[in-house]
Amino acid sequence: xxxxxxxxxxxxxxxxxxxxxxxxxxxxxxxxxxxxxxxxxxxxxxxxxxxxxxxxxxxxxxxxxxxxxxxxxxxxxxxxxxxxxxxxxxxxxxxxxxxxxxxxxxxxxxxxxxxxxxxxxxxxxxxxxxxxxxxxxxxxxxxxxxxxxxxxxxxxxxxxxxxxxxxxxxxxxxxxxxxxxxxxxxxxxxxxxxxxxxxxxxxxxxxxxxxxxxxxxxxxxxxxxxxxxxxxxxxxxxxxxxxxxxxxxxxxxxxxxxxxxxxxxxxxxxxxxxxxxxxxxxxxxxxxxxxxxxxxxxxxxxxxxxxxxxxxx
Numbered sequence: 673x674x675x676x677x678x679x680x681x682x683x684x685x686x687x688x689x690x691x692x693x694x695x696x697x698x699x700x701x702x703x704x705x706x707x708x709x710x711x712x713x714x715x716x717x718x719x720x721x722x723x724x725x726x727x728x729x730x731x732x733x734x735x736x737x738x739x740x741x742x743x744x745x746x747x748x749x750x751x752x753x754x755x756x757x758x759x760x761x762x763x764x765x766x767x768x769x770x771x772x773x774x775x776x777x778x779x780x781x782x783x784x785x786x787x788x789x790x791x792x793x794x795x796x797x798x799x800x801x802x803x804x805x806x807x808x809x810x811x812x813x814x815x816x817x818x819x820x821x822x823x824x825x826x827x828x829x830x831x832x833x834x835x836x837x838x839x840x841x842x843x844x845x846x847x848x849x850x851x852x853x854x855x856x857x858x859x860x861x862x863x864x865x866x867x868x869x870x871x872x873x874x875x876x877x878x879x880x881x882x883x884x885x886x887x888x889x890x891x892x893x894x895x896x897x898x899x900x901x902x903x904x905x906x907x908x909x910x911x912x913x914x915x916x917x918x919x920x921x922x923x924x925x926x927x928x929x930x931x932x933x934x935x936x937x938x939x940x941x942x943x944x945x946x947x948x949x950x951x952x953x954x955x956x957x958x959x960x961x962x963x964x965x966x967x968x969x970x971x972x973x974x975x976x977x978x979x980x981x982x983x984x985x
């Protein structure tokens with residue numbers, strides 16, 4: 673049975689911060705600011721200063737179409753995270769968010785093993801859970817999006833600004849649209865210690881990053897039983913780290929830039945595991961996906977885990 677995206681919704685906070693305003697919060701130098709704008713293609717970031725973690729998840733949940741109709745079918749809820757959850761035992765943002773929308777009875781847990789690629793891992797895991805349960809009508813709720821606490825965000829590599837947009841995705845089996853055709857993930861454990869902004873290890877990672885991602889995307893498309901090639905991809909929905917790396921990857925794979933969904937890089941920043949799903953919603957808003965189109969979601973998480981998922985709309 674095929675894993676299917678039954679519904680996807682995204683929440684973008686109304687409050688926008690310019691790159692200059694974000695630089696003050698994150699302690700970026702003038703030189704870094706210029707590099708972020710000129711080379712990385714960043715311009716603004718969405719933050720919700722008054723919102724808590726649970727609030728971000730609730731906002732995404734409330735945007736899911738027909739949530740009331742699906743509520744009785746949801747068996748599991750997974751919060752795909754980049755950073756492992758911390759805090760008092762009694763403070764459980766995931767459970768709080770689920771209770772707020774009448775899903776407090778659902779078995780819920782978080783995963784962060786693939787860092788920013790945990791969202792795609794969660795979709796794959798959801799399909800495995802549903803297949804094992806044997807109920808063809810059951811659903812799994814995948815939630816993505818986190819708070820960008822400055823003392824944490826400053827430890828991200830200097831190629832992004834973290835945003836607080838979130839997404840919610842209902843995963844089912846054998847739906848009519850958005851079927852998963854292939855999922856590939858690779859972890860390059862030698863880069864597990866990258867947290868600094870420079871150094872030999874970071875330089876090695878930068879050199880291998882684009883070729884490794886290109887190989888992963890090529891292999892994922894080739895893994896589909898339909899005999900697809902890169903030319904059959906209507907869209908690539910990336911993680912919103914920066915524009916320059918995706919531009920270079922497009923050249924390497926001979927993919928036209930209009931097949932790379934890069935609009936949100938400038939307007940949302942990198943939103944942890946939520947990026948591919950936010951980009952999916954944006955693609956639908958712009959009418960870029962038609963029934964039968966093939967598209968690919970891609971994410972890379974610190975660790976370093978590279979993941980790609982091929983789907984048919």
